[in-house]
Amino acid sequence: MAEPVRGYPDLHEHLAALAAQGLLRVIDHPVDKDSELHPLVRWQFVGGLAESERKAFLFKRVVDGRGREYAMPVVVGALAANRAIYSVGMGAPLDKIQEKWDRAIAQPIKPREVADAVCQQVVHSGAELQGEGKGLDALPIPISTPGFDSAPTLTATNVITRDPETGVQNMGTYRAALKASDRLVVRMATRVGGAGGYQHYLKHQGRGDKTMPCAIVLGCPPYVAFLGPQKLPLGVDEMEVAGGLAGMPINVVRAKTVDLFVPAEAEIVIEGLIDTEWVEPEAPFGESHGHVALEEFNMPMRVTAITHRRDAVIPSYLSQVAPSESSVIKRVAYEPLFLDHLRRALGIRGVKRVSLHEPLTGLLRVTLVTMEKGTPRTEIWRALYGAAFFKGDCGKICIAVNEDIDPDNADAILWAMAYRANPVEDVQTVAHRGQGHGPKREREGEEDSTLLVDATMKGDLPPLALPKREYMERAQRLWEKLGLPGLRPQSPWHGYSLGDWLPQWDEAAQRAVQGRYAENGRASEAQRRKGVKPETKYRPV
Numbered sequence: 001m002a003e004p005v006r007g008y009p010d011l012h013e014h015l016a017a018l019a020a021q022g023l024l025r026v027i028d029h030p031v032d033k034d035s036e037l038h039p040l041v042r043w044q045f046v047g048g049l050a051e052s053e054r055k056a057f058l059f060k061r062v063v064d065g066r067g068r069e070y071a072m073p074v075v076v077g078a079l080a081a082n083r084a085i086y087s088v089g090m091g092a093p094l095d096k097i098q099e100k101w102d103r104a105i106a107q108p109i110k111p112r113e114v115a116d117a118v119c120q121q122v123v124h125s126g127a128e129l130q131g132e133g134k135g136l137d138a139l140p141i142p143i144s145t146p147g148f149d150s151a152p153t154l155t156a157t158n159v160i161t162r163d164p165e166t167g168v169q170n171m172g173t174y175r176a177a178l179k180a181s182d183r184l185v186v187r188m189a190t191r192v193g194g195a196g197g198y199q200h201y202l203k204h205q206g207r208g209d210k211t212m213p214c215a216i217v218l219g220c221p222p223y224v225a226f227l228g229p230q231k232l233p234l235g236v237d238e239m240e241v242a243g244g245l246a247g248m249p250i251n252v253v254r255a256k257t258v259d260l261f262v263p264a265e266a267e268i269v270i271e272g273l274i275d276t277e278w279v280e281p282e283a284p285f286g287e288s289h290g291h292v293a294l295e296e297f298n299m300p301m302r303v304t305a306i307t308h309r310r311d312a313v314i315p316s317y318l319s320q321v322a323p324s325e326s327s328v329i330k331r332v333a334y335e336p337l338f339l340d341h342l343r344r345a346l347g348i349r350g351v352k353r354v355s356l357h358e359p360l361t362g363l364l365r366v367t368l369v370t371m372e373k374g375t376p377r378t379e380i381w382r383a384l385y386g387a388a389f390f391k392g393d394c395g396k397i398c399i400a401v402n403e404d405i406d407p408d409n410a411d412a413i414l415w416a417m418a419y420r421a422n423p424v425e426d427v428q429t430v431a432h433r434g435q436g437h438g439p440k441r442e443r444e445g446e447e448d449s450t451l452l453v454d455a456t457m458k459g460d461l462p463p464l465a466l467p468k469r470e471y472m473e474r475a476q477r478l479w480e481k482l483g484l485p486g487l488r489p490q491s492p493w494h495g496y497s498l499g500d501w502l503p504q505w506d507e508a509a510q511r512a513v514q515g516r517y518a519e520n521g522r523a524s525e526a527q528r529r530k531g532v533k534p535e536t537k538y539r540p541v
């Protein structure tokens with residue numbers, strides 16, 4: 001068996017890399033995991049901070065609702081509090097991440113089995129899992145949405161199961177609610193037809209197996225962790241694609257009590273058997289679609305062992321209302337897929353960008369397609385249809401805009417719709433859309449529909465009426481010199497041409513700022529007319 005050599009970072013090295021780049025906040029103050037920890041990190045998503053100001057939070061002194069203090073620290077936002085953090089984990093600048101994914105999927109690398117693994121430095125099983133302060137009850141698992149959630153819930157998971165027919169393992173990020181020191185309820189659902197692990201569950205049921213072996217891994221090396229939420233074709237072993245990302249095999253070790261291989265450098269592994277006969281109510285839990293998921297039956301798991309590193313850190317994802325760590329992870333991975341689909345698969349020239357709207361709508365409902373000005377109308381509509389129907393659960397509302405509209409600024413989008421779209425000509429609704437990921441409705445099977453809006457310019461418009469960029473920048477320097485409060489420029493913050501503008505007007509504006517307005521007055525006086533109705537258009541020649 002191979003020696004445990006490794007050339008890719010584990011979570012500890014990743015945290016050190018984040019610290020070195022100023023992307024990690026270490027909190028030494030005692031923080032209650034049940035009522036304070038997630039709300040504290042939430043403030044950096046709802047407190048008016050720019051995305052670039054968000055950081056990972058490492059909590060060194062975790063306490064709970066019963067006043068207990070835990071030895072293990074908790075980290076939130078370590079993989080994707082913002083794009084810079086995701087980029088550190090992927091070992092690539094943002095614009096190279098898609099390439100890295102493409103290569104890893106095309107050239108997966110099989111994992112390497114090792115005998116000794118840090119994730120098994122400490123092993124708890126049998127009676128050590130029973131009772132208060134033992135097993136799961138010894139782990140500082142936070143409550144994500146205090147006031148709504150009914151249990152501390154594992155969120156930053158890589159849940160491993162094996163296909164009983166092919167022997168291929170699956171690894172997905174699924175939440176699991178704590179129910180007792182040795183019992184969890186896992187939810188494997190979010191995929192059309194059911195998640196990868198759920199397919200294995202059905203196969204075990206079909207064979208008459210009363211249980212399904214399962215390993216819930218916390219704190220994988222980032223290359224492995226990123227595979228949890230990634231939507232790969234069913235039947236693909238995510239550990240091999242993680243090897244493709246790392247450019248080398250991922251070390252795996254045989255779990256202690258179930259027949260599964262787990263990442264050797266993980267922080268914690270919760271091994272157990274999922275009941276395939278009985279289901280148990282799980283939730284309420286704040287979901288990534290931004291509403292609270294209400295109680296539903298899901299899969300109970302009896303814990304057979306908990307193994308961990310001596311210095312284990314527990315990761316937790318901030319999800320629920322977007323923006324969140326969960327929406328950042330998905331946005332960085334999904335947007336390039338859409339752009340590639342419109343440009344390469346559909347061959348639509350003129351598409352510049354596809355943006356999945358993040359705040360509150362959570363990526364899946366509203367899609368912005370940025371089109372080059374002057375793109376033929378038929379191509380704009382092909383782009384709108386293409387974006388709306390690429391994925392069954394994305395693009396309920398698709399809006400085409402031009403490049404001067406910031407797709408992350410909802411005010412700018414409404415501005416484009418208000419001035420550049422004529423609803424009778426530029427809006428369409430299309431029937432028959434599935435409901436997609438969202439709060440469950442009372443009527444099962446109720447269909448949704450699609451709204452498409454062409455809010456691009458249909459011709460030239462006069463300039464945006466703000467001072468030209470050079471004047472705004474000069475004023476910004478003056479603002480700073482005067483020591484006025486710090487600025488956060490909001491696009492658009494300067495005027496620019498939208499096509500309907502003449503060089504003569506540039507010259508006149510130039511004379512005006514030089515104090516030579518009277519020259520303009522003499523020129524306009526020379527153009528005086530009789531018998532013309534006020535507001536009649538005039539163009540200098």
Ligand SMILES: Cc1cc2nc3c(=O)[nH]c(=O)nc-3n(C[C@H](O)[C@H](O)[C@H](O)COP(=O)(O)O)c2cc1C
Nearest residue numbers: 172173174175187188189190195196229230231326
């Ligand atoms: C933070 C986070 C939490 C998630 N929670 C769940 C969940 O509880 N259940 C689920 O089925 N999918 C969940 N997902 C989505 C799955 O991870 C995603 O569908 C993934 O493709 C599942 O892997 P699979 O394709 O192998 O099933 C979550 C994703 C993220 C980023």
